[in-house]
Amino acid sequence: MDITKIIDPLNDAQRQAVTAPSTATLVLAGAGSGKTRVLVHRIAWQIQVLGLSPHNILAVTFTNKAAKEMRGRIEELLNIPTYSMWIGTFHGIAHRLLRRHAQQAKLPESFQVMDSSDQLRVIKRLLNTLQLDEAKWPPKQVQWHINGQKDEGIRAKHTREGHDPYQRQMLAIYRAYEDFCERSGMVDFGELLLRAHELLRDDPELLAFYQQRFLQIHVDEFQDTNTIQYAWLRLLSTDKDNLFVVGDDDQSIYGWRGAKIENLYSFQKQHPQHLLIKLEQNYRSTSTILKAANSIIAQNDGRIGKELWTDSGDGEAISVYSAFNELDEAYFVVERIRAWVNQGGARSDVAILYRSNAQSRQFEEKLMATNTPYRVYGGLRFFDRAEIKNAMAYLRLMSNHGDDASFERVVNTPTRGIGASTLEIVRQVAREQGVSLWVASASLIDQGRLSARASNALKTFLQLVLRLAEQAEALELFEKVKLVVESSGLLAFYKQDKVDKGEEKAENLEELVNAAKLFDANQENPDSLPELDLFLAYAALESGDMQADDFEDCVQLMTLHSAKGLEFKLVFMVGVEEGLFPSQQSVDDIGRLEEERRLCYVGITRAMQQLCVTYSESRRLYGRESYPKPSRFLKEIPAELIQEVRIRAHVSRPAAVSAYKPERLTSSTSSYKLGQRVSHEKFGEGIILQLEGDGAQERVQINFKQVGVKWLMLSYAKLQVMAG
């Protein structure tokens, strides 16, 4: 047995963690301190030295990427297959449990997973049926409320009807939403976790089964767990003290989406005998960078406390550049990158990190202007694209006719003459009879309660889906997808669409067939569940990773949040200004301010060799010129670590932007005049306010007595000149 491979590459603290006895263990892992290595080697140790079967191990992460990496590294280290080991995201594992035990979880066998945009659509439709004004009940806010409740493990039935009208209405919406999901077999992300928790909690036999199976439970990024996730972990580990959690309270940056840093403290309280191991030796950054990071994070209260150190050298000072404006800032950064590349540095070792996505633009422009390849992270992922979602909706509908959200999505995509009024009737019947849109449509057709045209169109649609389902039955997964893409009419629809990037969309649809092929090849499916349902869930749960296309040597642009877990030799932290970073919305609340500070800590510790911080003396924000102060975080870096860049890379005081605005030209050919009284057959009497355009394009703005101000095309509107 070769344990040197497992033990030798570790430092003392890491080794202590890896070889720790099976007891509640908290590994406080600073940035760049080898956190993943500890998890991987710990699992390897348990298998190779303690003789555990991979079958007995559970490892939970937050992202698919992290899960994949962990599995890969374990396989590499041990050279054994790991398919029997449960490694995955909280959501992925919850999903697996629910699929396995759909019946006990009171879910239909082919329940569907909704992603957040699906969820938002459902909520919008729900508000509509409840006849609530979206302005008063913003769908986003409703979504936030519902997800918040689920994260806390609260269902509608747990909430007492209070007196606060707002709360009462929210509760009513939540209840209606739950009903809808129940009826149509839809499960959102929060529901996956909540349902999985309830499943184990309410079924002692099942719980005992999994408790006996998972002898060791490992949790990555524990500071990001929310209430229900931690509750779920505790259920599984009851009486066993077999939780091995790794996290860093200083890198908790997701409080705003329900992460409870308190879970770290509760863990310590609930396991008084727990083992606490701090990983403080950093293998990533220079001592200068670490000193800056330590000094900033020290400003926060209530930390468990640790200090990063390294035995590598001081390295270069931190450059701070005060830009004249945001263009100058971009210019400076791009110049620096050019110098780096000229000295033989790789572009992919360089990252530009910003607080908000909107900041990427000026950097993109400058990079483009200098022909520097770059890649912006974030944005639409493959499975989030409308054309992909449409294809998936057909597949879902084939698998589950009760999926109203998918029904709505594709009933008239591509257009087949099923208009809003027909749909409204269908919805109404569905509501009255408490059935799905599918069933309502079928009965409406049977009873001949629709116009012949609407009835036929609807019938064509239902038959299309039925036919697809029938034809797909015997096919391989990728053939099913191919069938749907081609026979639904989607592909043809996008191919003929010349204006709206239709070609690209058609290509994406073809790519979807490939994705299905790949999925099929990689899928283990130990529980032999329907592959189509698994693929659909995969699309919702793992929407990223499809865009890892070009391997070109690129500069990396991303938000500070998405940089977590990554490292770069040269890091630019830009826009480090009060109001931007920390964000204006966070400065009045100490808790949120501290989270911003942790974000700053995360940003700084991404840098391996060189860190460059920039701020601008003036910045255009929401269309207004602002003159922000340098961020307070800058002052928290000891001055001796900083080298201010004095020279202006480029004095780019912009020439005063011309105030010229083309005025709306008054049409000379018109027979109408300003102030002219006219009358319109539909809108009645009014007075001309403005004229523009010529000939067929000529338009007039008219203030109508009855209906107010409107723009009308003169060539269409039949206006009568009135005396007056």
Add this chain to the structure above:
DNA sequence: TTGTTCCAGCTTTTT
């Protein structure tokens, strides 16, 4: 069905 105008909103993001 399509093209235009209007209007709110505006941190961070994974699953």
Add this chain to the structure above:
DNA sequence: GCTGGAACAA
């Protein structure tokens, strides 16, 4: 000040 979505005119 820009952008995406809703509302509206044709």
